[in-house]
Amino acid sequence: MRLYRHIETLWDYMQLKHELKPADCLFVMCSNDVRVAEHAAKLYHQKLAPLIVFSGGEGRFTDGLFEKSEAETFAEIAKLSGVPSEAILLETKSTNSGENVRFTEQRLKEEGKQCSSFILVQKPFMERRAIATFEKQWQSPYTQLQVSSAALPFFEYINEDMPLMMVLEALMEDFSRVKSYPEKGFQTEQNIPQQVESSYQALLERFGFDLV
Template structure:
């Protein structure tokens, strides 16, 4: 990836991250994916005292089906336990197969188990922060006026993110293109709230498409 492509990809990365300031919360919700660093981040937040419970949500999604053979939530829980989170402070929602279901099924789980959650920390991959926040604001079934939600992810820069499990920098660029594409389309389908997109981000998106990168 030469400097121009890297600069355009960095533009997408910067846009898709929100850099929310954490607040003391009732629960940490770790959303399933193919990056185990999300589980490690959720565990570190618990161990730092940001919330007394972790709910891991996820069955198998587009990047884990056929690769993992147990629910993402179970695998994430095992990682958190190895890092020192007590097993009885971890909750599992093992049915969700996409972000909307992660959000809706987490709400249902909390309601069914009588767990109040007015302040929530959502944890996912860095380039998914904006996506998750917009999905939560549209698809969380409960009232949102008195809910405080913050979104966070493993702390790393664009060039640090690729690894043997999540893929190459080219793979990451394709994922980001797919997220930006759907951020434009999904509000019309009722899946997310609408979000502003800067001209710089739209230009970077078009440059990368013309260069042959494909949204994933």
């Protein structure tokens, strides 16, 4: 039970739980979890933005997973959910979160899209890092930045495609990057409460992940 509380503490910290307002663009940072594409389609149908950018080539979890790029795979899922092709823009070269941001900014410029407000769409445990990465890597002016996910509790999020230990290790890796990436210039600094750090250390001691 104590381990469960540590996991939930870390899981909750990584989510920002924004109450969404309409924006110019849904910016989907693609991954190995296709439920993110389904969530983006849901937000589109709620009229939260008229444009969806799907950003992603191949990443650390998708090398060889999909027949096409992450972005193309996610876009196909969105279309099956009723999102029209003309509402979708693809960025298919990025391999990490920083490239998601930089390459998407360039694609919008190439297409002449004037977007100044964004809803980032990610996995639940990537909300905080998505915001921190955008704040550091995006170069153009913007007026509003939000983030959204299918905000499930940890033990409701895991499934056959996203098994417990894979998700837990990914959660731990992403939290470690929240801590270390600001010094490397990749993300903005995030306040980390002591309770969250203590839970991270307890899980690290228990499971001994070799985090990068």
